Amino acid sequence: MEGLQVKPTGKYGPLWTAMVTPFHENGSIDFKACESLMDHLIATGTDVLVVAGTTGESPFLTQEACEQLFRFCVKYVNGRVPIVAGTGTNSTKSTVERSLMAEEAGVDAIMLVTPYYNKPSQDGLYAHFQHVASKTSLPIMLYNVPGRTGCNLEAETAIRLSAIESIVAIKEASGNLDQIAAIIEGTPDSFAVYSGDDGLTLPVLAIGGDGIVSVASHVLGQEMKQMVNAFLAGNKKDAAKAHRQLLPAMKTMFLAPNPTCVKYALNQIGVHVGDVQLPLIPLNALEKKQVDHVLASLSTVKK
Numbered sequence: 001m002e003g004l005q006v007k008p009t010g011k012y013g014p015l016w017t018a019m020v021t022p023f024h025e026n027g028s029i030d031f032k033a034c035e036s037l038m039d040h041l042i043a044t045g046t047d048v049l050v051v052a053g054t055t056g057e058s059p060f061l062t063q064e065a066c067e068q069l070f071r072f073c074v075k076y077v078n079g080r081v082p083i084v085a086g087t088g089t090n091s092t093k094s095t096v097e098r099s100l101m102a103e104e105a106g107v108d109a110i111m112l113v114t115p116y117y118n119k120p121s122q123d124g125l126y127a128h129f130q131h132v133a134s135k136t137s138l139p140i141m142l143y144n145v146p147g148r149t150g151c152n153l154e155a156e157t158a159i160r161l162s163a164i165e166s167i168v169a170i171k172e173a174s175g176n177l178d179q180i181a182a183i184i185e186g187t188p189d190s191f192a193v194y195s196g197d198d199g200l201t202l203p204v205l206a207i208g209g210d211g212i213v214s215v216a217s218h219v220l221g222q223e224m225k226q227m228v229n230a231f232l233a234g235n236k237k238d239a240a241k242a243h244r245q246l247l248p249a250m251k252t253m254f255l256a257p258n259p260t261c262v263k264y265a266l267n268q269i270g271v272h273v274g275d276v277q278l279p280l281i282p283l284n285a286l287e288k289k290q291v292d293h294v295l296a297s298l299s300t301v302k303k
Contacts (some may be wrong), residue, residue, distance in 0.1 A: 013048060016194065018050045019050060022059075030274055047211075049082070050071070066087075066101070083107035087110045108141075117149075129164075139169070140169075141169040147174075169193070170191075172209075180193065215262055256283055264283050
C-alpha cells in the first residue's frame with residue numbers, strides 16, 4: 001500500500017441493495033429512471049447502493065457506461081447513502097483500470113467479484129485481490145459467488161485477505177453457512193461479512209454476520225429492513241416469523257435468471273426500469289403470473 005492513503009471505512013448498515021440498471025429500449029442507460037429507482041430504494045430502507053454488479057447487468061455495461069453511471073449516481077444521491085461500485089472483472093489489469101475510474105468518479109467503495117471463467121487457484125485469487133488493493137485507496141468488498149464464477153474463494157483465503165488494510169468486507173454468496181461461519185470466526189471484528197443470498201439473510205445474521213447485499217429489497221425493502229431491525233433489537237421470534245413469511249417472495253425473485261424477475265416486479269409496482277438486455281430475456285407468461293401473485297400480497301404494490 002506504499003504511497004496510498006486508505007479512506008476511512010466502517011460498517012455502513014445491514015441492508016444493501018445490488019441495484020438494477022434501468023435501460024431504454026435501445027440499450028442506453030435511462031438516467032431519469034435511475035433517479036426514481038434510487039429514491040425508491042432509499043425510501044424503502046436501503047442503507048447502501050451497489051451499482052454495476054451482477055444484478056446491474058455488468059457484463060452488458062462498457063467501461064464508458066460504467067463511468068457515466070458511477071458519476072451520475074454519486075452526484076444524484078449526494079451523500080444520502082454510500083455508493084459501492086462493482087468493478088471486478090476476470091482480468092486483474094481491467095479490474096484495476098475500472099477501480100481507479102470508480103475512485104475518480106467519487107464512489108465510497110468498490111466490490112470485486114472473484115475472477116470468473118479463468119478458475120484461478122487460491123494463491124492466484126489472493127494475488128489478484130492484493131494487487132488491486134495496492135492500486136486504489138478505496139475500501140474493498142470481496143464478492144464470492146461460485147455458482148456464477150466457477151471458482152470458490154475459500155474461507156482461509158478470505159481470512160488471509162482480511163489482513164490487507166483496505167479489504168474490509170465480503171459479500172458471501174456461496175450458500176455455505178459453514179464457510180461463512182469460518183470467515184466470521186477467522187476475521188477481525190472490523191471486517192464485515194454480508195450474505196449474498198436473500199434467503200440466508202437471517203441465518204447469516206444469526207451466526208454473527210453484518211447484513212445482506214440484496215436483490216429482493218427492490219420490492220421487499222421495508223419488510224426486510226423490519227426483519228433485520230427486529231433481529232438486531234433482540235426480537236428474534238419476530239425476526240424468524242418475518243423470515244419465514246418473506247422467504248417465498250424472495251425465492252420468487254429468482255424464478256428466472258437475475259435480474260429478470262426483479263426488473264419485471266419493479267415495472268409492475270410503478271418503478272419503471274425497462275427490460276433486461278440480451279442474452280437475458282423477459283419473463284414468460286407463467287413466470288409473470290407467479291411474480292404478480294407475490295406482488296399482490298405486498299404492501300409495496302401501488303394501486
